[in-house]
Amino acid sequence: MRASLIRSAGNALRKGSGSPSSAPSARIILRYYASQPPPERKVAILGAAGGIGQPLSLLMKLNPLVSRLALYDIAGTPGVAADVSHINTRAEVSGYASEEQLGQALEGSDVVIIPAGVPRKPGMTRDDLFNINAGIVKSLCTAISKYCPDAIVNMISNPVNSTVPIAAEVFKKAGTYNEKKLFGVTTLDVLRAKTFYAAKAGLPAADVNVPVIGGHAGITILPLFSQAISSSDFQSRQESLSHEDVRALTKRTQDGGTEVVEAKAGKGSATLSMTYGGSIFADACLKGLNGAPDIVECSFVQSSITELPFFASKVKLGRNGIDEVQGLGTLSDFEKEGLENLKAELKSSIEKGIKFANES
Numbered sequence: 001m002r003a004s005l006i007r008s009a010g011n012a013l014r015k016g017s018g019s020p021s022s023a024p025s026a027r028i029i030l031r032y033y034a035s036q037p038p039p040e041r042k043v044a045i046l047g048a049a050g051g052i053g054q055p056l057s058l059l060m061k062l063n064p065l066v067s068r069l070a071l072y073d074i075a076g077t078p079g080v081a082a083d084v085s086h087i088n089t090r091a092e093v094s095g096y097a098s099e100e101q102l103g104q105a106l107e108g109s110d111v112v113i114i115p116a117g118v119p120r121k122p123g124m125t126r127d128d129l130f131n132i133n134a135g136i137v138k139s140l141c142t143a144i145s146k147y148c149p150d151a152i153v154n155m156i157s158n159p160v161n162s163t164v165p166i167a168a169e170v171f172k173k174a175g176t177y178n179e180k181k182l183f184g185v186t187t188l189d190v191l192r193a194k195t196f197y198a199a200k201a202g203l204p205a206a207d208v209n210v211p212v213i214g215g216h217a218g219i220t221i222l223p224l225f226s227q228a229i230s231s232s233d234f235q236s237r238q239e240s241l242s243h244e245d246v247r248a249l250t251k252r253t254q255d256g257g258t259e260v261v262e263a264k265a266g267k268g269s270a271t272l273s274m275t276y277g278g279s280i281f282a283d284a285c286l287k288g289l290n291g292a293p294d295i296v297e298c299s300f301v302q303s304s305i306t307e308l309p310f311f312a313s314k315v316k317l318g319r320n321g322i323d324e325v326q327g328l329g330t331l332s333d334f335e336k337e338g339l340e341n342l343k344a345e346l347k348s349s350i351e352k353g354i355k356f357a358n359e360s
Contacts, residue, residue: 037090039290042068043282044109044148046102046140047116048095049076051271052156052278056115057084057093059279065286066091072105073097073116102140106147111285113278114140115156119269121261133157134166134356141167145174152181152285152321155300156278160184160216161346162353164300164310169357180321183285184300186216186312187277188270192256193223196249198230201241207231212253212298213313213328213339215349220342221254226332246334288317301325308343310350 043060047053048071057071061084069091071081081095096105106112117133137157144153149171157163164184171177193210201208209229214222225246252259260270281297288295295317303311303325314326331339 037067038065040067041065041110041286041289042070042108043091043286044070044072044105044112044151046072046105046112046114047157049073049080050115050117051119051268052115052275054080055272055275056113056278057081058087059275060113060282061085061087061089061091061093063279063283063286064090065283065290068108069093070105070109071095072102074099102143103147106143106151109148109151110289111152111154111282112144112148113154113156113282115274115278116140117157119271121266121269129158130162130352130356133159133163134353135360137163137166138170138357138360141170142174145171145176149174149176150178150181152183152289154183154185154278154282154285156185156274158216159349160186160300161220161310161349162356165350165353166357168302168310169354173357178321179302182301183281183315183321184216184310184312185278185281186212186221186298186300187281188274189216189221189223189253189256189312190298191273191277191280193225193249193253196252197223197225197228200245200249201230203230211314211329213311214342215312215346216300217349218254218345219338220346220349222335222338222342223250223253224329224331224335225249226335227329243334250334250338284317285321288321288323289319291319296326306339306343308347308350311346 043066045053045057048057057080060066060069067090071077075097077095077097081093085093117136118129153167155164155167167182168177189212193212194208195205197210198205198208207230211224211227212221213224214220257270284295284297296314298312299315300310300312301315301322302309305311305313305325305327313328315322316324316326
């Protein structure tokens, strides 16, 4: 049994995001399995019966760092829970439906992931989702502040540029706000930037790492292709990418969600890629909680690296959530221009979330 778990952990990590943290994290997880199980960790998924919630429930069930998995939605969750519970991995699964069971789902959670809400449809912007999803997020965060105020919260529900500020205001009112434990999940933007850049540069996608800063909608998404890192023969290939190439890759990364919505022709949004991004970020949070070193991911968090109160950049994760919000590094002229151009829209989205939380 122990050997099987070690193989499973190793395989899962080898198939991960390819970040610099993978190797030391793998050693730590394998050391846990060689002597004792990893620490007990409960993960709650709010919106577990939805298009992101169901595959995310599967990936969290496969994660060897999860010991308890609580799945919550307004309906349909017992079936999802029964389905994934048959998988022979460590996590014990429970399903909860209706508002009356929300507290039970949340109690004792170390990490809460929120993909709840309605998805985008053709022609919709993330702001079009605001009126519905903002209310859902406010209600769920009110419950989090009551039942698991010390949990790390991973916000997937769009528009993230507004829902993270909403969550912060709810937690402030409840007296439970900890800026080190509230994250907007922007990992999908990083995955897209890596994938698109690698294809253009002729590099293996798993070898490329591209930071993405700003926010999580349209022009607020700013990939820093000038800071792309690769374990392959990167430098000579980088020089072959023209300014026009970088501009086109930036635009495609910013419009990635729309690309998927239109391709699905009204039958869905970016659920599967978002699920994968959400699972990577949740795994990084769990590794940080368990003391793994050098865990760095991009995320939309409370920040002082620009004049905006929330901003996405590289974040070092640790036992208390955020260990460090890292700076932006050296930007190209194109990236400096993009940074200035995104600020007004991001500021407006942040203020919209704060206003909703305080007035509704």
